[in-house]
Amino acid sequence: xxxxxxxxxxxxxxxxxxxxxxxxxxxxxxxxxxxxxxxxxxxxxxxxxxxxxxxxxxxxxxxxxxxxxxxxxxxxxxxxxxxxxxxxxxxxxxxxxxxxxxxxxxxxxxxxxxxxxxxxxxxxxxxxxxxxxxxxxxxxxxxxxxxxxxxxxxxxxxxxxxxxxxxxxxxxxxxxxxxxxxxxxxxxxxxxxxxxxxxxxxxxxxxxxxxxxxxxxxxxxxxxxxxxxxxxxxxxxxxxxxxxxxxxxxxxxxxxxxxxxx
Amino acid sequence: xxxxxxxxxxxxxxxxxxxxxxxxxxxxxxxxxxxxxxxxxxxxxxxxxxxxxxxxxxxxxxxxxxxxxxxxxxxxxxxxxxxxxxxxxxxxxxxxxxxxxxxxxxxxxxxxxxxxxxxxxxxxxxxxxxxxxxxxxxxxxxxxxxxxxxxxxxxxxxxxxxxxxxxxxxxxxxxxxxxxxxxxxxxxxxxxxxxxxxxxxxxxxxxxxxxxxxxxxxxxxxxxxxxxxxxxxxxxxxxxxxxxxxxxxxxxxxxxxxxxxxxxxxxxxxxxxxxxxxxxxxxxxxxxxxxxxxxxxxxxxxxxxxxxxxxxxxxx
Numbered sequence: 001x002x003x004x005x006x007x008x009x010x011x012x013x014x015x016x017x018x019x020x021x022x023x024x025x026x027x028x029x030x031x032x033x034x035x036x037x038x039x040x041x042x043x044x045x046x047x048x049x050x051x052x053x054x055x056x057x058x059x060x061x062x063x064x065x066x067x068x069x070x071x072x073x074x075x076x077x078x079x080x081x082x083x084x085x086x087x088x089x090x091x092x093x094x095x096x097x098x099x100x101x102x103x104x105x106x107x108x109x110x111x112x113x114x115x116x117x118x119x120x121x122x123x124x125x126x127x128x129x130x131x132x133x134x135x136x137x138x139x140x141x142x143x144x145x146x147x148x149x150x151x152x153x154x155x156x157x158x159x160x161x162x163x164x165x166x167x168x169x170x171x172x173x174x175x176x177x178x179x180x181x182x183x184x185x186x187x188x189x190x191x192x193x194x195x196x197x198x199x200x201x202x203x204x205x206x207x208x209x210x211x212x213x214x215x216x217x218x219x220x221x222x223x224x225x226x227x228x229x230x231x232x233x234x235x236x237x238x239x240x241x242x243x244x245x246x247x248x249x250x251x252x253x254x255x256x257x258x259x260x261x262x
Numbered sequence: 263x264x265x266x267x268x269x270x271x272x273x274x275x276x277x278x279x280x281x282x283x284x285x286x287x288x289x290x291x292x293x294x295x296x297x298x299x300x301x302x303x304x305x306x307x308x309x310x311x312x313x314x315x316x317x318x319x320x321x322x323x324x325x326x327x328x329x330x331x332x333x334x335x336x337x338x339x340x341x342x343x344x345x346x347x348x349x350x351x352x353x354x355x356x357x358x359x360x361x362x363x364x365x366x367x368x369x370x371x372x373x374x375x376x377x378x379x380x381x382x383x384x385x386x387x388x389x390x391x392x393x394x395x396x397x398x399x400x401x402x403x404x405x406x407x408x409x410x411x412x413x414x415x416x417x418x419x420x421x422x423x424x425x426x427x428x429x430x431x432x433x434x435x436x437x438x439x440x441x442x443x444x445x446x447x448x449x450x451x452x453x454x455x456x457x458x459x460x461x462x463x464x465x466x467x468x469x470x471x472x473x474x475x476x477x478x479x480x481x482x483x484x485x486x487x488x489x490x491x492x493x494x495x496x497x498x499x500x501x502x503x504x505x506x507x508x509x510x511x512x513x514x515x516x517x518x519x520x521x522x523x524x525x526x527x528x529x530x531x532x533x534x535x536x537x538x539x540x541x542x543x544x545x546x547x548x549x550x551x552x553x554x555x556x557x558x559x560x561x562x563x564x565x566x567x568x569x570x571x572x573x574x575x576x577x578x
Contacts, residue, residue: 053452079454087452093445095509095557096438103435104442108454110435114463117434118427120269124434131435171454 012061036222054078084173094153105170178210304417310502310518312471320464321444329387332491334476360473368465405487412482507553512560
């Protein structure tokens with residue numbers, strides 16, 4: 001188990017008409033790793049997430065998760081296999097309460113069917129109560145239980161991000177994909193987020209892949225970093241290696257012009 | 263459990279309403295006109311609530327509900343008039359066939375979103391109407407004679423069953439899944455919810471009850487004609503749901519009652535009827551843009567009175 005990677009992305013790519021948004025993507029994530037995915041705007045980071053979660057079907061290559069091929073599966077099945085995600089633009093169920101947001105994630109773990117709900121059979125009450133109890137337990141872990149009856153849209157921004165992560169984790173994933181979790185956060189909120197990421201990783205025995213522009217956060221928490229540019233993998237390595245990688249510097253800051261001072 | 267706290271009072275109120283009205287009818291205190299209006303209200307509530315499940319809960323903007331009403335009306339009429347089976351059987355078969363029609367329409371068209379889905383459902387409803395228009399066995403444009411079988415008892419029992427099924431569906435993990443599709447389909451998908459399944463199921467349940475309403479409707483007027491099920495009928499049902507407040511079941515019920523009463527009383531003034539009816543709609547939408555009830559349910563108000571702090575919604 002130790003040597004078998006949790007996620008293996010093999011030569012994966014997607015083409016929209018003539019545009020190759022992502023090509024020849026190769027990634028390996030081992031159990032328990034915290035890996036960053038960075039790159040300039042439009043490099044294909046979110047597209048890669050969409051490939052991993054089934055939103056897009058790759059036009060080439062394979063995605064192997066936990067020994068199973070998951071490319072081509074619809075998103076809800078990918079989630080049930082154990083890949084969960086958050087979104088770059090928060091996508092909470094705004095008009096539902098905080099508790100209900102988490103309950104939705106427990107949906108596929110409950111078993112009672114529509115008929116037993118309509119007829120209010122014992123299995124309905126048992127299933128619903130279980131969902132409710134688990135959701136409240138879960139909110140406590142994230143200290144969101146005090147907001148449980150609040151509508152999601154009324155939460156402060158930082159708490160909304162927190163709730164989105166909590167909701168993604170409630171589906172019981174092995175791999176969590178975080179799409180710019182620190183976007184729009186102030187330094188204090190970013191610091192809290194870093195603590196939260198470290199905490200959930202230990203608590204839920206997770207593997208995490210995160211997209212982020214905040215270099216403090218990326219360099220601070222990630223063990224390994226992949227750099228994407230123009231839909232292609234540019235570099236891979238430890239934060240230290242990435243920081244000094246000439247191609248990465250070039251992609252972010254532009255090419256060095258040698259003959260200016262010459 | 264929480265649910266039964268509301269369930270038994272509801273049943274008690276339902277039995278009381280039924281008993282009082284039935285007494286008034288059998289003692290001939292209220293005449294045929296009023297009892298007919300009451301039956302019409304029951305039918306319209308069933309229609310409004312069944313469309314509420316599709317639009318208000320699942321967020322799928324379908325405006326072809328009259329098509330399923332037509333399927334229920336014609337199929338049940340065939341069952342009683344041609345096959346000579348009991349009315350109860352006709353109601354059930356009418357509902358089932360309408361649900362099947364809902365599945366056939368829903369599976370391809372629920373891939374569409376928003377305006378596109380609206381146009382597709384409108385088109386399907388017209389197809390259904392034109393099919394009946396061209397089948398001579400059901401009378402074509404001249405219509406089909408149907409015996410008057412709908413009574414207050416049938417209408418009310420169907421209404422109660424509709425309300426119980428839709429409320430119970432809504433207040434369960436399945437209803438929550440449907441609501442999450444309305445709130446954010448992409449996130450719902452990412453939470454492991456089979457969004458297509460819930461859209462189709464909600465559509466089929468909605469169509470089933472539209473079919474039941476159709477059975478009651480066709481056996482209430484002695485004759486049914488395809489022209490009764492045109493897109494104006496679909497819009498009438500849509501107006502119940504929108505006027506009541508999208509997402510509010512009690513709103514749909516209230517506006518179905520209100521508008522049925524208004525339009526029945528306006529029948530005495532045929533020249534100004536549609537003007538006044540439209541004015542009512544405009545005024546309500548101007549002063550209550552979120553509909554009569556917004557997204558609240560009647561039971562939420564009771565809760566607000568009991569606990570001033572407020573609390574959960576969805577009336578559990």
